[in-house]
Amino acid sequence: MSTVTKTNGGGTQTGDNRPKLPIYLDYQATTPCDPRVVQTMLPWFTEKFGNPHSRNHSYGWEAEEAVEIARKQVASIVNADEREIVFTSGATESNNTALKGVARFYKDRKDHLVTVVTEHKCVLDSCRHLEQEGFKVTYLPVKKDGLVDLDQLKSAITDKTVMVSVMAANNEIGVIQPLAEIGKICRERKTFFHTDAAQGVGKIPLDVEAMNIDLMSISGHKLYGPKGIGALFVRRKPRVRLQALMTGGGQERGFRSGTLPTPLCVGLGEACAIAQREMGAEAERLKMLRDRFLAGINKRLPEVFLNGDLDKRLPGNLNLSFAYVEGEGLMMGIKDVAVSSGSACTSASLEPSYVLRALGVDVELAHTSLRIGFGRFTTEQDLDYAVEHIVSAVDRLRAMSPLWEMAQQGIDIKSIKWTGH
Amino acid sequence: MAYSEKLLEHYENPRNVGALDKDAADVGTGLVGAPACGDVMKLQIKVNEQGVIQDAKFKTFGCGSAIASSSLATEWIKGKTLDEADQIKNSHIAQHLALPPVKIHCSILAEDAIKAAIADYRAKHPEKTEG
Secondary structure, rough: OOOOOOOOOOOEEEOOEOOOOOOOOOOOOOOOOOOOHHHHHHHOOOOOOOOOOOOOOOHHHHHHHHHHHHHHHHHHHOOOOHHEEEOOHHHHHHHHHHHHHHHHHHOOOEEEEEEEEOOOOHHHHHHHHHHHOOOEEEEEEEOOOEEEOHHHHHHHHHEEEEEEEEEOOOOOEEEOOOOOHHHHHHHHHHOEEEOOOOOOOOOOOOOOOOOOOOEEEEOOOOOOOOOOOEEEEEOOOOOOOOOOOOOOOHHHHHHOOOOOOHHHHHHHHHHHHHHHHHHHHHHHHHHHHHHHHHHHHHOOOOOOHHHOOOOOOOOOHHHHHEEOOOOHHHHHHHHOOEEEEOOHOOOOOOOOOOOHHHHOHHHHHHHHHHEEEOOOOOOHHHHHHHHHHHHHHHHHHHHHOHHHHHHHOOOOHHHOOOOOO | OOOHHHHHHHHHHHOOOOOOOOOOOOOEEEEEEEEHOOOOEEEEEEEOOOEEEEEEEEEEEHHHHHHHHHHHHHHHHHHHHHHHOOOOOOHHHHHHHHOOOOHHOOOOOOHHHHHHHHHHHHHHHHHHOOO
């Protein structure tokens, strides 16, 4: 008997057919490793432990072969050439390498980058570091639906712009940016186009050729692969050059030194292969689940607002504001459902989600938001249970919310002079 | 997450949730915090002729720590005189619920809510303020 036939990813049924608690609805934070992926990885930890860079014996050769097969699988899901794939430790490293590596390499000729305010922290933070090194960065706003304005993007690009970095799909609101249009603009203006596709790969069709993408960051654990591995696509024609962040033995064609973790590479490859085969059917199923969930909530709760566009969105993401109920208080009330909140209260800063604020969502409503993410192992029963749970917690908390009371009495909460603290 | 059992118990079974008639002469109402900060507490007291808090009610928009802090506050002030209730410090609430450092502001808000309710009652009864 295999030891990896079950996952903890939600959807796993316990013996008497009840859902496993808490139900995992945080698929944008991470996904469980697919058991098929784990099976493929296992031999590479033990009997096939060779260093893929060892050239003198069969231990090394078989590991190298496995890594190269995995590289092909990763390349294939985004229509790249395997020679354009660099393995990294994850999307954070890929984003750092893409932004800092390219900017530093071309710094004698170009000194400007364009990105978007709703990007992941690791992109924004890399940009901040580049600003300290003397680069200029334009942070584009987004529209109310979370999408970047293409005219604004066009006018932000100058002759000095080395790179435009726009994420494929947002980690909080799941909104998918118009990559093909952005790629076309960048190619015309002769600037590189990088996309952080950590949330997108394996969920939506991505094609580096059709979309004119020059660099793309990929994460293993967001697509049912292992944690600790990712990849960076770096285009060969026209060639993109970059200064490596990690130097040493010159592995990965000098882009990223360090011994490749064979089991993780194999796992990422297998995860990509599975996703490429199953993406279409999975997306259909997830959209059906999403519609069912949304209908269940909307039928029973008034004043619930969707953040971000519904159509241009990852099939497994919802971000909802439950007006008059604070997000962290709500999460405590639904402890059998694992989700995350855009409320500030989990952080020390007291600032709610910068992504929701960038959409123009009121601070009051941003505090009431939950991100609900589902995926490969989420079942209808899971979501039905979650709907029940969320509805009863929201009802309970609204009954003890002074803001809900005021709203019911017709008092506009914006008309009150709040004391703050 | 390291929330104390006492905190979780107050969150699960909050005491004295509800509302009193804010226009009644024997009721004082405190409304503190702001929706934009993610915390709003409304705390009300009903005071008898002897200046003793007979009843207290609250409604809170906020995280679990804010709900628990206001629940505990209402529990503590019931049966106390206004002067005694005025002595309750946020540090007592924070200590009792073992609030983590990032949640201390919830206990400060609860203290503010008690003080605001007492101030509102006293404003309705200027003849009794010297006590």
